[in-house]
Amino acid sequence: KQEVTQIPAALSVPEGENLVLNCSFTDSAIYNLQWFRQDPGKGLTSLLLIQSSQREQTSGRLNASLDKSSGRSTLYIAASQPGDSATYLCAVSRENTGNQFYFGTGTSLTVIP
Amino acid sequence: DTGVSQDPRHKITKRGQNVTFRCDPISEHNRLYWYRQTLGQGPEFLTYFQNEAQLEKSRLLSDRFSAERPKGSFSTLEIQRTEQGDSAMYLCASSLQGNEAFFGQGTRLTVV
Numbered sequence: 001k002q003e004v005t006q007i008p009a010a011l012s013v014p015e016g017e018n019l020v021l022n023c024s025f026t027d028s029a030i031y032n033l034q035w036f037r038q039d040p041g042k043g044l045t046s047l048l049l050i051q052s053s054q055r056e057q058t059s060g061r062l063n064a065s066l067d068k069s070s071g072r073s074t075l076y077i078a079a080s081q082p083g084d085s086a087t088y089l090c091a092v093s094r095e096n097t098g099n100q101f102y103f104g105t106g107t108s109l110t111v112i113p
Numbered sequence: 114d115t116g117v118s119q120d121p122r123h124k125i126t127k128r129g130q131n132v133t134f135r136c137d138p139i140s141e142h143n144r145l146y147w148y149r150q151t152l153g154q155g156p157e158f159l160t161y162f163q164n165e166a167q168l169e170k171s172r173l174l175s176d177r178f179s180a181e182r183p184k185g186s187f188s189t190l191e192i193q194r195t196e197q198g199d200s201a202m203y204l205c206a207s208s209l210q211g212n213e214a215f216f217g218q219g220t221r222l223t224v225v
Contacts (some may be wrong), residue, residue: 004155031211043119043204044156044216089155091214099144099169099211103155 002027004092006104013080014112021075021107023090028071030092035064035075038087038106047088048075080111117217119205125223126195133191134220138207145188146214147180148204149173156204162188195224 003026013019023033032051036044048057048064050073056065063076073090087108091101118137126132138145143164148156159178161169164185174180177195182188192199202221208214 034214036216041221043117043218044206046213046215049213091155093211099146099161099163100158101146101148101156101206101214103157105153105155 002030002092002094002102004090004102004104006088006090006107008107009105010108010110012110012112015080015082017080017111018076018078019080019109021077021088021090021109023073023075023104025071025073025092025102028068029094030068031094033064033066033073033090033092034101035062035073036089036091038089040087044089077109080109082111082113085109085111117205117207117215119203119217119220121220122218123221123223125225128197128224129194131191131193132195132222133189134203134205134222136188136190136205136207136217138187138205139215142207142209142215143185144208144210145182146206146208147188147190148206150202150204150219151200159190159203192222195222197224200224 005024007022034049035047050066061078066073087106089106091103120135145162147159150156162182177193180190202219204219206214206216
């Protein structure tokens with residue numbers, strides 16, 4: 001069974017700092033990897049999707065990388081803002097089917113003004 | 114189309130009662146997923162539809178749970194004889210094939 005781990009579990013940084021969130025997975029036979037943001041009591045907002053054949057994706061201040069062979073992904077957030085405070089979740093889907101996502105437990109980010 | 118819509122947003126029910134949740138996916142998406150999330154955890158897969166066919170069910174989905182997606186459009190998730198352990202956030206997501214998944218705001222269930 002796919003196991004997804006996110007480190008650190010919680011992170012607190014001053015506004016303006018660049019930061020990196022880590023995600024690792026045990027089975028490299030993935031279809032794609034997706035990063036989400038979740039605000040307290042809310043649903044998930046999709047941030048970036050990386051297909052298994054891709055190495056990275058960028059959207060605004062966010063950059064996600066994927067090293068499928070080593071089972072790792074990172075989410076880089078540049079020039080953090082208080083509005084970035086949320087829980088960040090990564091999820092991987094199985095090869096050939098892309099139907100079921102396996103989620104990590106998330107990294108809770110607090111950006112201090 | 115403004116995204117995946119879930120109804121209700123919150124539901125409080127007494128133990129033993131039945132509850133039903135609704136999910137309206139993004140209109141052109143053929144895949145629909147249900148997940149359950151408890152506090153401090155990541156979402157856990159419950160079940161998945163491709164069009165109207167329910168193709169996969171998790172072992173988490175006991176016989177008290179049933180999901181439908183008539184005509185491949187909206188979906189319902191019913192929980193019969195609710196238990197306190199069913200208290201969680203129930204999340205619905207949709208995607209086109211196995212591409213980017215979009216989630217709704219969830220239904221928060223509290224069983225008292």
